[in-house]
Amino acid sequence: LDHQRLADLSERNLFNQESSDLLYLFGYELVEEGLYTLGVPVLKRAALLFPNEERVLTELAHIYEQLKLYGEGKKCLLQSPDLVETSFMPRYLVAFYSLMTGDLQEAIDWFAGLPQLLMRIPIESRDSYAYMYGNISHMITRGKLLEPHTPLDSYDLLGWNGVINGNVVLHRSEFGMEFMGGRYAFYQESCPQLFSCIHSLRSLLSDLSISPQRILSLPDRDSRILSYIAAKFFQCPVEILSEATCSLPGLITCYSSDFIDSEGFDLLSEACEGQVFWCHASNWTQGSIAPDFISYFAQCASPPWGKRIGLDEKITDHSDEKPPTITKEPLEGSAEHIADTLYQTYEAEPIEDTTQTKKLARILFSDGNFFHTKRTRSNQWADSPVSSQSFSFN
Structure with missing residues (x-):
C-alpha cells in the first residue's frame, strides 16, 4: 500500500473537493487497494458534483459490485438516465445488476439496447466490450429458457445458478x-x-446420453483420489490433466474450485470436443472458471480422507455443553490405494431426487452438440441473486 500517495491525494482533496479528477483518482486508488468502503463516500461526492461523468459512476458501481450491493450499483447508475441510454458500459452494468438482484425481465429490457451501443464503439476498441456483451447475452438466453421451468425467486439456487453461470x-x-x-x-x-x-x-450424464471415455483429473491429491473413486463408478481409466491430455475427451474432475491455480485455469479455459467438467465442491465466494456440473457450494470443504474433527468415541458422557472432540489425521497412501479402500468400505447414501436437476440440465444443454464442439468456458461468478452469509476461515 502506497501510504504516502494516498495521504497526498487525501490532503489535496481536503482543500479541493470540487475537482473531478482528484476525487476520481482518490476513489480509484482506494479501490485498487481493496479499500472499498472508504472509496464509497469519495466517489459518492464526485457523483453528486458530476452526475453525468461516466468514469465516476461506473467506478462507484464497481465498488458496490465488489461489496455485493448490486441494487445500490444499479441505483447510482440510474441517477443518470441519459448516460444509461447512450453509453454501453453503464447500460451493460444496469442489465447485469438487474440479473444479480433477481429481476430477469428488467435485465431483458435493458439488454435490448446494448447491440446498438456496442456498434458505436470504435472497432479497434470493441473486443473487450463484445466479450462482456456475449456473457450477458448468454445469461439472458438461459434465463428465457429456464424461466418457464423454475421459480427464479430469491430461494431458487439451482435456477439462478443456471442463468448466471450455465451449470447444474x-x-x-x-x-x-x-x-x-x-x-x-x-x-x-x-x-x-x-x-x-x-x-x-x-444419472444426469446418462440422461444426456454421455458416457465418459476417461476421467481427466486435476493434479492435486484430493482431485486424484476423487477421480479414482469416480472411475470405479464410471468404469473407465484415469489420466492426469496436462498439456498433453487437455484436448482428450472425458470427464474433467476437480475436488474443489480452490485448487484451480493459474496453470489449471489455462488448461480448463478451452473446452475441447467430448469434454465435461465436474467440480465437486465450489467455493461461491471466490470467482473461478465455470464447470458444467457442481456437486455443492461450500466455502470450505473437507474430504472424507483428509484431516477431520470428530467426536471422541472413548468418551460416552456428552452432558457438557461443548462435546469433546479430537482431530483425526488424514489417510495415508497413494491416491489410488485410498480410493480403492474407501470404495470397498462404504456405500452411497440414498440418491436425491434428480427430476428437477435433469430438467434443468436438458434445457441448459439442449443443443445436442454442446459437449461435442470446442468452446470457451466462462467465469464462475462469485455471487448469485440467492443471498447467503459468508465467513472468514483462518
Missing part, C-alpha cells in the same frame, strides 16, 4: 435456505455423501 448444481444444503441459501460454510462430508453425488452425476 447436484445438491443443496440440507440445513435450509434461511442463512446460507442452500450452501455450506464448512462442510465435512462423508464417503456415503460423496458417493451419492457421484451417483447423481452419473
